[in-house]
Amino acid sequence: MATYNDVSERLLVKAALDVALTPERVLIGGLGVGFSLAEALNDRRVSQVKVIEIVDKVIEWNQSYLAPFSNNSLEDYRTEVVHADLLEWIHRREGQFEVICLDIDNGPDWTVTEANARLYQKDSLVALSDLLASNGVITFWSASPSPEFVERLRHTFHKVIELAVPQEGHDADYVYIASLPINPVKVDQR
Template structure:
């Protein structure tokens, strides 16, 4: 039996202000579930890595990278692999996701959260973006399941016009903004095109389930 097809073994379940979050194991792999909805896993990080890797390819300056959403640490790890990146700021709202990345999930990302270039901000990204005055060469967002399929309604404001304005104001000249999505999100792609101009869309096939999608604008 493939490990991904193994029955899930619940490791920890916790109640947060946003509901229930759960870490479970399937064979050698781990999954994070929020309010009964699958969020992320360690058995396929291709799209999470592409979210950062393709954005890095589109920029000439890579001093400071912002990653919205820690997940299982794959996007953070990808940014740290680039020797020209000086600092990676990762914003994560869930205590448990941070705790698991420091313990059970640490090996999956190569101890990315403990890397000296990593700066962790424990906050709600939507609120933090409105309050910070920092700017970034890359902003890579893996929040919820994307613009169309959200576990938390409050995250919708990250993908609307006001949210895009806030993101653009935090992006440095020549910078790149990338979004992860669990769905093709054609309406969101059109909105990005109207707001930024040219949009690059990447479909990332998955061994199990539907493809993931990445949207990039400059």
Template structure:
């Protein structure tokens, strides 16, 4: 199913206006415009919008800053293309080397390549360091065919609030072990979440990670967003 609506309607109403709606292999994915914002909704769950981007930038910067100081042109895997903030921020930083972005929703990739989200990420997609990997992140991590210095994962609202049921395995002991195995020695795992979790911190330690900590991102209301950080030791 594929439907497109005229964005000009949005000028006459404060209600969100659907730009594109698709039924894919993992359910329904919707791109809509609400005022000046673009929003992505997956299976009826709000995923993210273009309102801020602070947490996406912190996700990338915190991972980079936790790497060994002598790590030259580190490679980074960004899990989830989303609205493109993490990709754009990484591509704007000349210190990163290879930048791979894994996205399973073809609709989201197309919205960036030739749709409304190109206004956010167009320049970053043309960066020669950037590669878009069309794959399911959970399967990609479990396959373990690549190695990175940093994994920046933002495909859910957190380990306890996944967008689809299958994503739970990414935060299981087996999933965290697979993440650890994808990292080079001294590499950093960074996971975005809508809320802190002491239980998940303990899961990271149990999976063999060191230097486990949580960085908070202040929000207008409610508990802060956070980035969980963990390091693969030598």
């Protein structure tokens, strides 16, 4: 989490918005500095953005010190921030989203807590696919490539793309883009 570079954090969202057909409802995992949130709000097709953030201070700082970095995104009427652990929240299966963008770790193979590792395992990927509406797209941020994660994504989702995002002065960041499961039976619970 840093204020000096927002390229891949924004691309995490832009890549999903570019391929989603009707991106109205967006779920973001990890508020951070709010770059990803700001990128979602830049798209006028987006009517609501729900952000799940585990650290209450991060939410508080986004209302004060960090607000300029996201163009005061918490003030936007489309934004709802939920103070919760994403790992638990996704299993409540509350709502449907055309776009889901997740950036809570350094990547699937380098998580910030041991508990977060579960996000990249099958049961969480299935819970996330249940939260995706028809034509939905999900993206994951990573600081390093993860071929094993790509394989796991392929078991749950229809199409998986690995995007390397070149960075000045250090190794590329990665964005993993996946779309709906092959044979979804979806009930839209708008």
